[in-house]
Amino acid sequence: MSAPMDKPESSRRQFFNGTVRGAFLFLLGAATTLLFRRSQPKRTVWQIDPYKCICCTNCATKCVMHPSAVKCVQVYPMCGYCKLCTGYFEPEPISLDTGAENQLCPTGAIKRRQLEDPYYEYNIDEPLCIGCAKCVKGCVLFGNGSFFLQVRHDRCVNCDECAIAIACPSQAFQRVPADKPYLFKNREHQA
Amino acid sequence: MRRMLRACLYLTLLSLPLVAAFGVERFPPPEFDAGYKMPVTTMPPARALWLSYVDVAVLVAALALASYLVLKKRSRDGVLALSVFSLLYFGFYQQGCVCSIGSVQDVALALFNSGYVVPLTTVAFFLLPLLFTLFFGRTFCSGVCPMGAMQDLVLLKPVKVPAWLEHALGTLPFVYLGAGILFAATGSLFIICEYDPFVALYRRTGSFGMLALGAAFLIVGIFVGRPYCRFLCPYGALLSLVSRFSKWGVTLSPTDCIHCQICDTACPYGAIADPMLKDPHPDPRKRARRRLALLALTALLVVLGGWLGERLSVPFSNSHATVSLAEQIAAEDAGKIKEPTDASKAFRQTGQPVEELYAEAHRVRGRFAVGSVLFGAFVGLVFGLTLISVSEPHERNVYDPDPADCVSCGRCYVYCPKEIVRVKRIQGKNVIPLTPVRGEQKG
Known part of the structure; x- marks a missing residue:
């Protein structure tokens, strides 16, 4: 094709190379057929089943992204808007205010906003959240469980073999259809 | 009042055993009086499917x-420009995933x-470069692979790696390939992804270890051409196998090679095969004996590798999550370990019978027993075949790129004086450019 001058090669060698090339082609064809049979056109992404999550902190440390693609989400209809939020405060807070010493979140990613007395709204500042699930644990143990972890797909690179999924002790990671990529908690499931 | 109630409830809950792990509705959500609008939790969508088809189309192009x-064009500059594009697209835009190396x-x-x-995309990323290599040689390595592009760009002061070291390190990609397949096929680990040196740089985020590994490869890459490609890349091992039999490939001007050795000096990857004009072992009987000894040695290495693999199958299998969990549960039940891990706690919460876990772990162990022996034997075979290929005299009598090692970067085109003359002749300038050639020789 391109070589300026053809190599003075023996035709035996050429024949051998051609045969091996044919064998490789056959192998590739076989592999393609087999793989296409094992593949699926429907795209899936990773997601956490929040009802299986045990808040082990692997999500914060195992993800190939730093900070993790897993973040805490707040589902407001489930939230009790508690003044003493056990997802927000340390177990024995010195006072119920926004002081760093009182907060459970290591990065201060939960924002607390006063509504009408005695209710408070809690929002996740996602860029700060590292997915350590400290708040999730607090909320699940003593609150309604409206905080839970989810894979955020604007950050997840969708590795075929997710590093957190391998490390997940409770098999909470699963593949979900890409057009319904979230597994949110809901009130009906709780009751 | 309500606050007091809550405090009471809180205290009672504290003393309760923790029955439900996922929480119950302990505090009914309030009904707000004055127009409070509840925020909606965002759901950023996943990357669209058609974008992954774009990736495949870009790969083919x-x-x-x-x-x-x-x-065809024999243009080093063109390949360089394409590799920069690939680095930007497959590396920094696509964040290094999915890549052909990991797709193995x-x-x-x-x-x-x-x-x-x-996923179909992954299959395409695995098969297409192999198919192209079967016909055109390792053009994937020079123009398309972002890892290759990165190392090609940092190469400033190439040092020649001694031949013995080159041959010895050249076996590593096959060992890595075997290990990658063993751990992936048993469903334990994706080691090739885990120790990918540059993916953390593409994402501009990653663990310290990953970033340090990337930096180390780049620093070594300043002096040693493409250290990852030559001495570690498992996909490169596959490509080098296929490339040996490719229909076309990089060639210099073989018929009128003047043995100036400039191409050999210019190639930073040690891919220009030294022509061995005379056989180092002219005595045919000696050579036959030597061949026989090497074949016997290879057989011995295969057996030794298989035996070593069999020994290592249990430690290897502990990398599988199920096996390590079963080990942990067994040790806890036997009272050897007091402190349960997260995984063992989660397992006990599911109420799954221990026997099922043990059976599954046993099945994985069985797969590892077979896989490790095969892996060990394969490593032995690689070592043996390397020894044979090193000691066999090569047939060529001109300087030409070795199809297995050549990554088709096109550097040698610019250096071969015969090639320069040929290009000039094609361009219609029948002037032999003496000065540039001398200049090139120095540099």
Whole structure:
């Protein structure tokens, strides 16, 4: 094709190379057929089943992204808007205010906003959240469980073999259809 | 009042055993009086499917363009420009995933586990470069692979790696390939992805270890041409196998080679094969005896490797999550370990019988027992064949790129004086450029 001058090669060698090339082609064809049979056109992404999550902190440390693609989400209809939020405060807070010493979140990613007395709204500042699930644990143990972890797909690179999924002790990671990529908690499931 | 109630409830809950792990509705959500609008939790969508088809289309286009630039156009600058594009697209835009190197593991996992569904994109990234290499040589390595591009760009002061070291390190990609397939096919680990040196740089985020590994490869890469490609890349091992039998490939001017050795000096990857004009072992009887001894040695190495693999199968299998969990549960039940891990706690919460876990772990162990022996034997075979190929006299009598090692970067085109003359002749300038050639020789 391109070589300026053809190599003075023996035709035996050429024949051998051609045969091996044919064998490789056959192998590739076989592999393609087999793989296409094992593949699926429907795209899936990773997601956490929040009802299986045990808040082990692997999500914060195992993800190939730093900070993790897993973040805490707040589902407001489930939230009790508690003044003493056990997802927000340390177990024995010195006072119920926004002081760093009182907060459970290591990065201060939960924002607390006063509504009408005695209710408070809690929002996740996602860029700060590292997915350590400290708040999730607090909320699940003593609150309604409206905080839970989810894979955020604007950050997840969708590795075929997710590093957190391998490390997940409770098999909470699963593949979900890409057009319904979230597994949110809901009130009906709780009751 | 309400606050007091809550405090009471809180205290009672504290003393309760923790029955439900996922929480119950302990505090009914309030009904707000004055127009409070509840925020909606965002759900950022996943990357669209059609974008992954764009990736495959770009891959095909880049492969075709690389083959054209290397073989037809014979343009080093063109390949360099294409590799920069590939670095930007497949590296920094696509964040290094999905990549052909890692796809080996997906394919292994899919071939050995019927339950695993492999994405079509991954299959394409695995097969297409192999197909192109079968016809055009390793043009993927020079123009398309972002890892290769990165190392090609940092190469400033190439040092020649001594031949013995080159041959010895050259076996590593095959060992790495075997290990990658073993751990992927058993569903334990994707080691090739885990120790990918540059993916953390593409994402501009990653663990310290990953970033340090990337930096180390780049620093070494300043002096040693493409250290990852030559001495570690498992996909490169596959490509080098296929490339040996490619229909076309990088060639210099073989018929009128003047043995100036400039190409050999210019090639930073040690891919220009030294012509061995005379056989170092002219005595045919000696050579036959030597061949026989090497064959026997290879057989011995295969057996030794298989035996070593069999020894290592249990430690290898502990990398599998199920096996390590079963080990942990067994040790806890036997009272050897007091402190339960997260995994063992979660397992006990599910109420799954221990026997099922043990059976599953046993099945994985069985797969590892076979896989490790095969892996060990394969490593032995690689060592043996390397020894044979090193001691066999080569047939060539001109300087030409070795199809297995050549990554088709096109550097040698610019250096071969005969090639320069040829290009000039084609361009219609029948002037032999003496000065540039001398200049090149120095540099």
